[in-house]
Amino acid sequence: MRISDTDILIVPGLGNSPPEHWQSRWQAKLSTARRVMQDDWQQPRREAWVNRLVEDVQASSRPAIIIAHSIGVITTVFAAEQIRGHVIGAMLVAPSDWDKPDLIPGYDLDFTPIPMTALPFPSLLVASQNDAYCDINRASSFAEAWGSEFVDAGDAGHINVESGHGPWPEGLLRLASFLSKLKLGTQ
Structure with missing residues (x-):
């Protein structure tokens, strides 16, 4: 499969992905990539974030591939049934576990309980x-429940700028390998 045959939807996490983040860099490099924009990057609400993702997927002119990070992963999982048939694959990176009490002090988000279905x-x-x-x-439990191929990236932190993942070439290789296994029309 060629990237030009798909719409790549970049789904950032809390605070959006700054220009030096791998998601922003990939968006600039991948010709069919666009970012799913949210109205409030600092205080996400599940319904608003899921609705925006669903809208963007449905507005795609080609089969969609999602590249999500952190709470963007959880947003994707909550939206999964609504985007069935439009999305042909998703790369889910560094999910955040909002079922964990006080994951980030001061945030009271409604992203729980995290779905544990395929x-x-x-x-x-x-x-x-x-x-x-x-x-x-x-994370391994998420992968098993969601039917995801699981990759242990080693000691990589939250796989973001703070953990040294600006360009993240290893991630691009993983994406290429994943895309090579996908077929258009396969949901």
């Missing part, structure tokens, strides 16, 4: 051994 499209979940926002065993 996704209706192929997915790849990349997680880190030392991510402060999601224990590796919990």
